[in-house]
Amino acid sequence: MIGEREPGRRGVSGPPKGNVAIKLDSVELRFDQKIVLSDCTLEALRGQVTGVIGLSGAGKSTILRVMNGLRHASGGRVTVNGEDITDWPERELIEMRKGMGFSFQHAALFDSLNIAENVAYPLYEHTTLSKAEIDKRVSETLAALGLAGVEERMPSELSGGMQKRAGFARAIVNDPEIILFDEPTTGLDPIMTHIIVSTIKDIQARLKATCVVVSHDMPSMYAVSDRIAMLFEGTIIETGTPLQIRQSPNPIVQQFLQGSELGPIPL
Amino acid sequence: MIAQVAGSALGRFFAYAGGLSMMLADALRFAFTLRIRPTEILRQAFFLGVQSWPIITLTSLFTGLVISLEAAATAVSFGLQSYIGGSVAFATFRELGPMLSGIVFAGRAGAAITAALGSMKVTEQIEALQSMGASPTKVLVTPRLLACVLMLPLLTIFADIVGICAGYIMAWQRVHLSQYEYFHSVQVTVDTSDFLKGLVKAVVFGIIVSMVACYEGFNASGGADGVGKATTQAVVASIILIFAANFLLSFLLFAP
Numbered sequence: 001m002i003g004e005r006e007p008g009r010r011g012v013s014g015p016p017k018g019n020v021a022i023k024l025d026s027v028e029l030r031f032d033q034k035i036v037l038s039d040c041t042l043e044a045l046r047g048q049v050t051g052v053i054g055l056s057g058a059g060k061s062t063i064l065r066v067m068n069g070l071r072h073a074s075g076g077r078v079t080v081n082g083e084d085i086t087d088w089p090e091r092e093l094i095e096m097r098k099g100m101g102f103s104f105q106h107a108a109l110f111d112s113l114n115i116a117e118n119v120a121y122p123l124y125e126h127t128t129l130s131k132a133e134i135d136k137r138v139s140e141t142l143a144a145l146g147l148a149g150v151e152e153r154m155p156s157e158l159s160g161g162m163q164k165r166a167g168f169a170r171a172i173v174n175d176p177e178i179i180l181f182d183e184p185t186t187g188l189d190p191i192m193t194h195i196i197v198s199t200i201k202d203i204q205a206r207l208k209a210t211c212v213v214v215s216h217d218m219p220s221m222y223a224v225s226d227r228i229a230m231l232f233e234g235t236i237i238e239t240g241t242p243l244q245i246r247q248s249p250n251p252i253v254q255q256f257l258q259g260s261e262l263g264p265i266p267l
Numbered sequence: 268m269i270a271q272v273a274g275s276a277l278g279r280f281f282a283y284a285g286g287l288s289m290m291l292a293d294a295l296r297f298a299f300t301l302r303i304r305p306t307e308i309l310r311q312a313f314f315l316g317v318q319s320w321p322i323i324t325l326t327s328l329f330t331g332l333v334i335s336l337e338a339a340a341t342a343v344s345f346g347l348q349s350y351i352g353g354s355v356a357f358a359t360f361r362e363l364g365p366m367l368s369g370i371v372f373a374g375r376a377g378a379a380i381t382a383a384l385g386s387m388k389v390t391e392q393i394e395a396l397q398s399m400g401a402s403p404t405k406v407l408v409t410p411r412l413l414a415c416v417l418m419l420p421l422l423t424i425f426a427d428i429v430g431i432c433a434g435y436i437m438a439w440q441r442v443h444l445s446q447y448e449y450f451h452s453v454q455v456t457v458d459t460s461d462f463l464k465g466l467v468k469a470v471v472f473g474i475i476v477s478m479v480a481c482y483e484g485f486n487a488s489g490g491a492d493g494v495g496k497a498t499t500q501a502v503v504a505s506i507i508l509i510f511a512a513n514f515l516l517s518f519l520l521f522a523p
Binding site for chain 1: 386387390391393394395396397398400401402467
């Protein structure tokens with residue numbers, strides 16, 4: 001499904017710099033008076049899958065948006081591929097995002113385009129591939145996600161799970177160097193969840209892509225992540241390998257993992 | 268307290284005006300550097316312009332009829348039947364053609380733009396565009412701006428023709444004015460500059476409708492309810508701005 005990167009293709013912002021692909025340094029984000037992220041520090045290592053877990057409303061999706069500049073940090077610094085993007089204007093952020101994929105929680109497919117056109121969109125925007133090559137790439141990507149034959153259908157004609165996979169296909173079709181996944185497995189059946197998890201691992205292994213996955217689907221997160229960070233009330237309170245997270249002495253992490261009502265997390 | 272409210276309203280006004288201006292500047296930048304998609308412009312021109320044609324036809328038809336009706340009644344009492352054509356054409360070219368087309372266009376096309384972009388906004392489709400390194404202004408705003416600027420003058424020309432012809436029908440029916448008398452009056456009363464200045468107004472109204480509609484759509488929030496509110500706001504703001512711009516343009520273009 002996923003071939004080698006095209007030679008000379010533009011990176012997120014130039015050649016890779018260092019081992020850290022994305023760094024949030026004491027990031028703060030406010031919407032009016034509401035604090036969404038506070039002193040949030042996180043590193044996504046290059047070529048690894050970083051999982052971000054946390055309660056609903058903890059700010060997980062917002063972290064992804066801060067990483068690709070869809071939300072501007074009110075404080076702190078955001079670094080992508082060694083470049084401090086915190087104060088970049090939208091025009092420069094648009095260039096940076098060409099090397100990033102984003103899989104949205106609710107797919108966010110363009111409802112005026114069919115599935116093939118949706119998935120092909122990044123290829124038409126940012127590559128010089130011929131239509132035949134794009135069609136082939138789109139068909140292969142869709143087939144790998146169990147969506148063969150839906151190319152001509154409109155998003156509204158697909159189930160929620162199929163839409164989600166089509167959105168996933170659109171995020172990965174141009175082999176981006178950094179891919180952000182917002183709840184990629186939520187709402188999918190176990191087989192599809194397994195396929196999505198395998199696909200993320202496949203991308204990471206073949207392309208050495210940097211992936212950041214946000215989810216509260218713990219089995220998937222254990223399976224897919226090299227490192228996991230726990231977000232609580234806008235702050236990263238724990239970071240480690242899946243095993244370290246499982247064995248964390250932090251009572252908030254343990255209450256979250258056990259799904260218990262009893263503990264320090266206010267309900 | 269009053270000063271606070273006034274200050275807040277003024278702040279919102281400048282934020283709104285600033286937002287519209289920045290969006291227009293950005294859209295024009297893409298247009299002038301030819302980073303446009305002709306097929307998308309044509310698609311929008313058809314959707315926004317051609318599909319507004321029936322409603323603009325009806326509006327201009329009835330407007331032409333009623334002006335002629337009123338003008339005929341007055342003209343007969345003063346023995347000035349030969350001025351009916353001129354008065355209808357004068358009002359239509361300078362004011363009613365562009366302004367009524369603009370208002371109807373705001374209600375039909377402006378609402379459609381805001382509803383479409385607002386839906387895209389609340390379903391994260393605009394964020395999806397941005398996340399793929401595409402500019403929403405380039406993809407969504409510029410084609411709509413160009414389609415509106417192209418189609419509203421064409422619709423205005425059509426509205427002018429329909430209005431003047433409708434005026435003739437009423438004049439002929441009410442006071443048995445001959446075709447020659449009516450159109451001769453049109454010819455001697457208005458000149459090409461009246462017609463062209465009306466089209467200048469239409470271009471400005473096209474910019475207003477498209478920009479306000481796109482801006483409101485991009486700022487919609489809160490689901491279907493938010494899209495509805497944004498759509499209403501877009502139509503109301505467009506109509507108010509069209510009236511204000513019409514006054515300003517009339518002052519600049521027609522004042523002696």
